[in-house]
Amino acid sequence: MFSRPPPRLRFQPLKAGEELIRFEHVRKAFGSKHIYDDVMLSVYAGETLTVIGGSGTGKSVLLKCLIGLLRHDSGRIFFQGQDLTEFGEEDFIHLRRHVAMVFQGAALFDSLSVGENIAYPLHEHFPDMKPAQVRERVAEKLALVGLPGIENMRPADLSGGMRKRVGLARAIATNPEVILWDEPTTGLDPVTTETIDQMIRSMQKQLGCTSIVVTHDMVSAFSVSDRIAMLANRRIVQVGTTEEIRRSKVPEVRAFLDARGQELGRAAS
Numbered sequence: 317m318f319s320r321p322p323p324r325l326r327f328q329p330l331k332a333g334e335e336l337i338r339f340e341h342v343r344k345a346f347g348s349k350h351i352y353d354d355v356m357l358s359v360y361a362g363e364t365l366t367v368i369g370g371s372g373t374g375k376s377v378l379l380k381c382l383i384g385l386l387r388h389d390s391g392r393i394f395f396q397g398q399d400l401t402e403f404g405e406e407d408f409i410h411l412r413r414h415v416a417m418v419f420q421g422a423a424l425f426d427s428l429s430v431g432e433n434i435a436y437p438l439h440e441h442f443p444d445m446k447p448a449q450v451r452e453r454v455a456e457k458l459a460l461v462g463l464p465g466i467e468n469m470r471p472a473d474l475s476g477g478m479r480k481r482v483g484l485a486r487a488i489a490t491n492p493e494v495i496l497w498d499e500p501t502t503g504l505d506p507v508t509t510e511t512i513d514q515m516i517r518s519m520q521k522q523l524g525c526t527s528i529v530v531t532h533d534m535v536s537a538f539s540v541s542d543r544i545a546m547l548a549n550r551r552i553v554q555v556g557t558t559e560e561i562r563r564s565k566v567p568e569v570r571a572f573l574d575a576r577g578q579e580l581g582r583a584a585s
């Protein structure tokens with residue numbers, strides 16, 4: 317009988333503040349288009365780190381390389397000291413039970429109900445889970461994102477904000493320790509944006525999750541982050557606390573913030 321090899325990932329419970337993820341001299345190109353020449357970045361357990369940068373600088377690609385949806389060309393990506401460069405697809409499937417991604421646009425399956433969408437990763441990662449346990453887990457996660465009892469609705473009937481929250485409920489169904497947020501507030505109105513920002517913060521406070529957020533919404537970035545890293549010129553040009561970034565003299569960061577000064581001014585007024 318075919319048997320799966322044992323997962324390579326040895327996952328240990330996290331201690332807040334310990335280095336959890338490290339990008340070391342990571343390079344990535346698509347054909348002749350160089351995305352990263354030398355990306356260096358550490359992420360610490362329990363923090364919310366936001367990656368900012370202009371359009372097309374490779375913010376989403378960074379998240380995808382971390383969970384094996386894309387492979388980097390050289391350099392190393394470590395997760396709890398384990399080198400993901402050596403991981404195969406089976407290992408990444410196991411990793412994605414611990415590191416879940418909330419996709420831009422939620423990426424729900426329109427042919428499935430909300431409940432079936434949230435149950436999907438449970439079937440993938442816990443095939444022996446009993447139907448009653450699955451139903452209970454789905455209900456628990458929907459309640460956590462403030463949408464109790466909508467299991468039977470269809471994704472097509474949901475507002476943009478609701479879709480994002482269902483996408484979050486699906487991402488956290490397996491109780492992951494790390495949540496990756498790809499443009500969580502893009503295309504949302506200010507009130508819904510504030511709700512999603514609160515969700516990011518509450519995942520950290522209530523569940524102790526580590527979050528990596530990718531956004532070009534600087535109001536959200538300053539609101540949710542412990543630290544901010546900026547991607548420009550194919551590398552991380554600065555990483556620091558929100559205050560350090562606000563007062564940054566790094567030219568790429570300054571230019572990025574100044575271009576968004578109006579947006580930030582509006583949020584402050």
Ligand SMILES: Nc1ncnc2c1ncn2[C@@H]1O[C@H](COP(=O)(O)OP(=O)(O)OP(=O)(O)O)[C@@H](O)[C@H]1O
Pocket residue numbers: 346351369370371372373374375376377378532
């Ligand atoms: N699978 C792929 N094949 C080829 N090119 C890709 C692929 N994925 C991303 N790219 C390219 O890599 C670059 C970085 O993409 P990425 O989505 O990470 O940008 P981003 O910084 O998240 O931008 P945005 O803020 O506009 O979403 C873009 O030029 C994109 O077209």
